[in-house]
Amino acid sequence: MATEKTDVVIVGMGAVGGILAAELGKAGMKVIGLERGPRLSTADFSGQDELRYFQRQDLRPNAKRQPVTWRASANAAAKPLPILNYGNQAGGGTVHYGAVSWRFHEDDFRVRSQTIQRYGSSAIPKDSSLIDWPLTYADLEPFYDRAEYELGVSGKAGNLEGRKIEGGNIFEAPRRREYPLPPLLADQSGLIFEEGAHKLGHHPFSTPRAILSQSYHGRPSCTYCGFCQAFGCHVGAKSSILVTKLPEADATGNFKLLTGTMCFRVNSDNSGRVTGVSYYGPDGSTNTIEAELVILATFIYDNTRLLLVSKTRKFPNGLANSSGQLGKHLMAHITPRVFATFEDRFVNIYMGPNAQKHSLDDFNADNFDHSGLKFIRGGQISVSPADLEGGPIGAAMSMNPPPGIPRWGAAYRDFLAKYFARYAAVIAQTENLPYADQTIDLDPTVRDQWGLPAPRLTYDWRRPNELARIEFLTGKLEQLAAAMGATRYWRSPMGAGAPGAHHEGGTRMGDNPKTSVVNRYGQSWDIPNLFIIGSSTFPTMSGFNPTLTIQALAYMSADAIVNRYKKNPGRLV
Amino acid sequence: MKRREFLTLPAAAIGGTLLYTLAGEPMRLQAQNGTVRVPLRFFTAEEAKVITAACARIFPSDASGPGATEANVVIYIDRQLAGPYGRDKYRYTKGPWVESYPEHGYQGKASPSETYREGLKMLGDFASLSPANQDAKLRSIEKSHFFQLLRQHTIEGMFCDPMHGGNAGLIGWQLVGYPGPQMSYRNEVDKHFGQPWRPKPASLEQIAGRPGKPWEDEKG
Numbered sequence: 001m002a003t004e005k006t007d008v009v010i011v012g013m014g015a016v017g018g019i020l021a022a023e024l025g026k027a028g029m030k031v032i033g034l035e036r037g038p039r040l041s042t043a044d045f046s047g048q049d050e051l052r053y054f055q056r057q058d059l060r061p062n063a064k065r066q067p068v069t070w071r072a073s074a075n076a077a078a079k080p081l082p083i084l085n086y087g088n089q090a091g092g093g094t095v096h097y098g099a100v101s102w103r104f105h106e107d108d109f110r111v112r113s114q115t116i117q118r119y120g121s122s123a124i125p126k127d128s129s130l131i132d133w134p135l136t137y138a139d140l141e142p143f144y145d146r147a148e149y150e151l152g153v154s155g156k157a158g159n160l161e162g163r164k165i166e167g168g169n170i171f172e173a174p175r176r177r178e179y180p181l182p183p184l185l186a187d188q189s190g191l192i193f194e195e196g197a198h199k200l201g202h203h204p205f206s207t208p209r210a211i212l213s214q215s216y217h218g219r220p221s222c223t224y225c226g227f228c229q230a231f232g233c234h235v236g237a238k239s240s241i242l243v244t245k246l247p248e249a250d251a252t253g254n255f256k257l258l259t260g261t262m263c264f265r266v267n268s269d270n271s272g273r274v275t276g277v278s279y280y281g282p283d284g285s286t287n288t289i290e291a292e293l294v295i296l297a298t299f300i301y302d303n304t305r306l307l308l309v310s311k312t313r314k315f316p317n318g319l320a321n322s323s324g325q326l327g328k329h330l331m332a333h334i335t336p337r338v339f340a341t342f343e344d345r346f347v348n349i350y351m352g353p354n355a356q357k358h359s360l361d362d363f364n365a366d367n368f369d370h371s372g373l374k375f376i377r378g379g380q381i382s383v384s385p386a387d388l389e390g391g392p393i394g395a396a397m398s399m400n401p402p403p404g405i406p407r408w409g410a411a412y413r414d415f416l417a418k419y420f421a422r423y424a425a426v427i428a429q430t431e432n433l434p435y436a437d438q439t440i441d442l443d444p445t446v447r448d449q450w451g452l453p454a455p456r457l458t459y460d461w462r463r464p465n466e467l468a469r470i471e472f473l474t475g476k477l478e479q480l481a482a483a484m485g486a487t488r489y490w491r492s493p494m495g496a497g498a499p500g501a502h503h504e505g506g507t508r509m510g511d512n513p514k515t516s517v518v519n520r521y522g523q524s525w526d527i528p529n530l531f532i533i534g535s536s537t538f539p540t541m542s543g544f545n546p547t548l549t550i551q552a553l554a555y556m557s558a559d560a561i562v563n564r565y566k567k568n569p570g571r572l573v
Numbered sequence: 574m575k576r577r578e579f580l581t582l583p584a585a586a587i588g589g590t591l592l593y594t595l596a597g598e599p600m601r602l603q604a605q606n607g608t609v610r611v612p613l614r615f616f617t618a619e620e621a622k623v624i625t626a627a628c629a630r631i632f633p634s635d636a637s638g639p640g641a642t643e644a645n646v647v648i649y650i651d652r653q654l655a656g657p658y659g660r661d662k663y664r665y666t667k668g669p670w671v672e673s674y675p676e677h678g679y680q681g682k683a684s685p686s687e688t689y690r691e692g693l694k695m696l697g698d699f700a701s702l703s704p705a706n707q708d709a710k711l712r713s714i715e716k717s718h719f720f721q722l723l724r725q726h727t728i729e730g731m732f733c734d735p736m737h738g739g740n741a742g743l744i745g746w747q748l749v750g751y752p753g754p755q756m757s758y759r760n761e762v763d764k765h766f767g768q769p770w771r772p773k774p775a776s777l778e779q780i781a782g783r784p785g786k787p788w789e790d791e792k793g
Contacts, residue, residue, distance in 0.1 A: 046781065047754075047777050047781065047785055048754040048756075048777070049733075049734050049736075049754070049777060049785070049788070050732070050733065050734070050754070051729060051733040051734065051737055052788050055729060056658070056663060057663075058788065062662075062663065063663060063664060063665055064661070064662060064663055064664055064665050064666065067665040070676070070677070072674060076673065077669065077671060077673070079669070079671065079673060079677045079680055080664075080665035080677070080680075081676065081677065081678075082663075082664065082677065082678035082679075083678075185762050185763045186763065187762050187763070188765070188766055188767070191766065222759075223756060223757035223758070223759050224757060224758040224759050224761075224762040225754075225755060225756050225757055225758060226758065227754070234756060344767070345767035345768075346750075346765070346767060346768055346769045346770070348765065348769075348770055350751060350752075351758040351761060351762045352758060352762045391732070391751065391754075392731075392732040392745065392746065392749050392751045393728060393729055393732045393733065396728045396731075396732065397725065397728060407724065408630070408631040408632070408711070408724055408727075409630065409631065409633065409708070410633045410635060410637075412631075412632075413632050413633060413638065413640060413748075414637065414638075416748075416749055417638060417748050417749050420749035420750060420751060421749065421750040421751075421769060421770075445669070446665070446667070495674075495675060495676050496674040496675050496676060497674065497676075498674065498676035498677075
């Protein structure tokens with residue numbers, strides 16, 4: 001059993017951990033990073049094998065060793081989910097994500113007050129725990145800017161300091177300057193999506209992505225090979241934490257990364273402070289790190305689980321959980337899809353970055369009038385391959401054949417043979433509301449490879465507001481498919497309530513210690529030398545992918561720690 | 574030790590295909606006298622015939638195109654079932670063995686290899702049935718976990734990189750017009766608008782200039 005002392009220990013080296021490690025290391029703080037997976041490099045991603053990376057999800061957590069269970073309601077028995085949609089190596093999900101990089105809208109930070117102001121409080125479902133964020137878009141804008149420029153994001157501004165610009169996302173919140181890199185080239189699916197959207201009077205644009213459209217900071221530009229989502233980038237053009245912040249952290253000389261290590265407890269004393277963490281080493285050994293500052297930067301499952309398993313006499317319901325909010329308000333994107341096939345044209349959708357290639361924002365957030373509709377909020381709409389991955393296994397496994405075509409036999413073979421190069425999927429990604437009874441807790445029976453209780457999700461998106469939102473958006477997808485010139489389009493069946501991609505919640509932030517786990521900086525209200533940072537702190541989720549907002553929050557927390565907390569280690573709010 | 578079983582295949586389909594021995598060493602099969610004998614790892618020769626026949630109904634070969642038989646889907650399945658995947662490397666396998674929501678996927682006890690042993694019993698003398706009776710047989714088991722796996726594996730065997738044993742001669746990719754894992758479309762992505770783009774597909778081995786190694790043989 002080894003014991004080490006350091007200034008800061010960060011658990012999880014993904015989107016958040018890499019940024020904190022680099023920024024705190026630069027400020028002279030000694031940082032140890034714990035990462036349960038390996039540290040891979042760009043050279044490891046030379047063989048883009050669809051079976052390995054997409055079908056068997058080789059860069060994702062192994063569901064056998066790291067199970068996560070789900071049940072639709074508190075009355076049902078939870079069982080392990082077969083596929084886990086988050087990271088499992090240094091760089092976390094940014095290694096194998098589609099790299100879609102949005103700033104949230106201004107109203108995404110004040111959903112409750114925006115809704116009441118425009119539609120009255122009766123528009124909010126009674127069982128929803130909808131709140132505003134304890135910060136505004138303007139507070140976060142400098143850190144969005146920093147994330148885009150330091151990491152490298154390609155896109156076109158649609159709102160420069162209030163000036164709307166056609167061709168960019170005119171619904172975006174005002175930004176101080178252009179993106180650091182021009183938008184990625186549109187592939188054919190993007191072009192027909194744009195044409196169809198224009199016919200309907202919508203405002204399409206090239207999706208902003210953390211993928212280099214030109215060489216930047218010594219890294220080469222994208223080759224348009226199409227292996228992004230589920231794959232590591234073979235040239236390092238994807239601005240993952242692996243090729244951006246981890247090398248910066250290394251260069252500080254103050255950073256040590258321990259891979260293959262599983263943190264199993266946050267240690268605390270009776271004075272109301274945390275003293276460090278305990279972890280299992282790659283060899284199964286039990287080790288301890290004593291640290292002045294502990295930062296939890298894992299995916300939302302482990303941010304919650306670590307606090308629950310670290311309970312003490314002082315915090316019998318989970319460390320830093322005097323509010324009772326720990327593990328509550330789990331949210332996830334749900335993605336209705338419409339598949340479209342074309343008789344008169346090829347689309348060759350396997351070319352180019354494969355996730356949410358071209359987008360429109362007309363039906364997201366409060367960008368449209370919801371009067372008379374039976375729901376609030378909306379979703380982002382984009383064009384993609386069937387499951388955001390361009391290969392033929394992905395297309396066949398993810399695309400249910402249209403009505404009249406069987407799932408096997410000669411007619412199915414002919415369907416794939418004719419339409420693999422002539423199809424596109426139009427996809428909505430919906431903002432779902434927070435509900436206190438959508439939770440993460442500890443599974444009573446299922447344990448992971450380290451003997452820790454598996455995270456258990458209790459979640460069902462099939463609520464009236466969510467069902468109405470999805471039906472509305474699916475109708476928009478069908479209109480788009482028709483306007484794009486599809487000769488046939490059909491819906492993908494919806495699931496039975498399980499959470500989709502991009503989970504949020506569990507350690508929600510707020511401006512009141514009685515109703516939230518952390519403050520705007522991710523600092524625990526109960527324990528000032530404990531920070532919890534990531535999408536687990538999101539009070540609401542937005543219809544946009546969360547990563548850039550996670551990264552902006554990480555920069556904001558790093559800034560507060562370096563410039564304020566380091567001098568005066570106490571509550572920042 | 575089990576007697577080594579072989580599958581005899583027409584050379585036209587498989588000649589020149591790279592396969593892997595049990596030790597993970599690449600081995601180039603060469604056609605001899607119009608047929609090649611492929612060593613089997615999981616199936617017996619008789620079982621391989623049944624699975625070949627079933628895959629051929631899921632992804633048939635006829636005048637309009639090649640299918641699972643020409644792509645050597647059965648070889649792909651044989652290698653998957655003999656390896657860690659067949660022993661349930663990817664699934665939580667400690668129960669409680671209760672089915673509920675579709676998102677949970679299969680929650681039963683059987684590993685993929687065990688599921689195939691059971692499935693082979695369901696298929697019986699499948700290879701000797703007429704095509705119409707074969708289809709009727711498959712329809713009768715369409716809801717079974719075995720059939721779901723068989724369909725999935727047929728698709729994987731049609732379209733995987735040939736280093737995994739299927740997609741022989743890149744037949745699956747040629748069938749649908751997929752160029753393989755090309756490392757760049759920078760010069761193509763904004764061209765060919767509405768038009769087909771069908772270069773000769775390339776496998777990972779051809780692209781990398783050296784044999785790949787299927788990762789399921791690399792890790793336990």
